[in-house]
Amino acid sequence: MTLENLAAWAAKKGITIMGTGDFTHPKWMAEIKTKLEPAEPGLFRLKAASGAASATRFLLSVEIASIYSKGGKVRRIHNLVFAPSIEAAGRINEALGWRGNLAADGRPILGLDAEELAKIVFDADERAVVIPAHAWTPWFSVFGSMSGFDSLEECFGAMTPHIFAIETGLSSDPAMNWRLSALDDMALISNSDSHSLQRIGREANVLDCEHSYDAVFAAIRSHDERKFLFTVEFFPEEGKYHYDGHASHQVRLAPDQTKARGGKCPVCGKKVTVGVMHRVDDLADRPASQKPKGAIPFKSMVPLDEIIAEAFDCGTNTKKVRAEYERLLAELGTEFAVLIDAPPEDIGRVAAPAVAEGVRRVRAGKLAISPGYDGEYGTVTIFEAEDRAKFAAGQHMLFR
Ligand SMILES: [Zn+2]
Ligand SMILES: [Zn+2]
Incomplete structure (x- = not known):
């Protein structure tokens, strides 16, 4: 995940501005300083002179893990920091x-x-931003069932008024967060939290604003649908902590x-990992x-x-899938164009029939998901075996 590769994959996905990640790491910061140059205020781009010039913009971001004890309990919380x-x-790096x-x-x-972290960050620069990361995951988040708090105030104390957004994370979506009136003033943002190039943009924020650091965060804070248009989300069931359970013996439980079962695992009798849906509830x-x-x-x-x-009934890392992926991007522009913007006729003209039908079904929310639990991703089913047989036989699928 070099800056050059991140810029190239952002372009493929249809991302205009992405976080650098990891700016607290001395070697990564050295990369940032060597390879990027200022573009619009607060945004950076690959240096033109490097020969890798691209339209992708970066803003300085990092995720910080805090482990500490407060109120007699051990807290483990991840926060995003933007500079x-x-x-x-x-x-910020010097102070931390x-x-x-x-x-x-x-x-x-x-x-x-986390309150002290926020204070250090805002002391370093009043325009810096702190946002609780994947706010609901059980082990490492502000509301986590195993290690978090019941409210932002408990966590951030005097710094709470400066916290204006939370990241919903892969295992929850905005609709779930709407169930807490305490979050009505929070902006709900979604980021990919990706550790590989292929997965960047799996969640994203769609803004209509000037290209600058201040304009990005002003749009996020605006609560105005004309500036913060929508977020792109996983179906929350796909996330690793949507349901409860014990992964080690495949026990998956709805809240x-x-x-x-009194919170206990039917196999080992210990407490299960309480997931995001349960915690929101x-x-x-x-x-x-x-x-x-x-x-x-x-x-979604x-x-x-x-x-x-899913359409081809094979793994994502196969040649067949990669070839179709690249072909669709070459014809239709970006991954987001295929998933969100392109008219179905255009996709139908370009994609394999089963793939076009798959995109149509996902857009319509016609899919089944076995929910993720205790660190296991949920599994998506878009096609039944009989659907695939029809496509394989070259029959035209009747739209239902
Ligand atoms: Zn994290
Ligand atoms: Zn168990």
């Missing part, structure tokens, strides 16, 4: 460098209270099943399917290579 300039990032080893990991682990004060005023809409997606793999 408006190299200088601001440098000041006193609190732990920034060179040990791209996502440093610090024994630093009410967990409650019926515990903290919610509204029934499902109520959209609060000013909430930003969202579109399945990554294109997974749709193709």
Whole structure:
């Protein structure tokens, strides 16, 4: 995941601005300084002179893990930090460098209270931004069932007024978060949190704003659908912690099943890992399917290579899938163009019939997902065996 490769994959996906990640790491920061140059205010691009010039813009970002004890419990929380300039990032790094080893990991682990982290970041630059990462995952998040808090105030104390957004994460979507009136003032953002090039953009924020650091965050804070158009989301069942359970012996439980078993695993008798849906349900004060005023809409997606793999009934990392993926991008522009923007006729003209039907079904939400639990991704089923047989036989699929 070099900056050149990130820029190239962002272009393939249809991403205009992406986070650099890891700016607290000395070697990665050296890369950033060597390979990027300032573009619009607070945004960076590959240096033209490097011969790798591209339209992709970067903003300075990092994820920080905090492990500390507060209120008699051990807390493990991940936060995103964004900096408006190299200088601001440098000041943040200097202050955090006193609190732990920034060179040990791209996502440093610090024994630093999240409130203190926020204070350090805002002291370094008042335009810096702190956003709780994947806010619901059980082991490493602000609301996590195993290691988090019940409210933002408990976590961020005096810094709470400066926290204006949370990242919903892969295992929850905005609709689930709408169930908490306490989050009505929060912007709900979605990022890919990806550790590989293929998975960048699996979640994204779609903004209509000027290209600058300040305009990006102003749009996110606006609660205005004309500036923050929508987020691109996983179906939350796809995420690794949607349901409860124990992965080591394939025990997957819906929240009410967990409650019926007193929170215990039917195989080993120990407490199960309580997932995101259960946790949202515990903290919610509204029934499902109520959209609060000013909430930003969202579109649920399945990554294109997974749709193709489902259509062809083979793995995502096969030659057949990669070839179809590249062909669709060459014809239709970007992955987001295929998933979101392209008219069905255009996809039908270009894609294999089963793939076109797969995109149509995902757009319509016609798919089945076995929910993820205890660190296992959910599995998506778009086609039944008989559907595939029809496509394989070259028959024209009747649209249902
Ligand atoms: Zn994280
Ligand atoms: Zn168990």
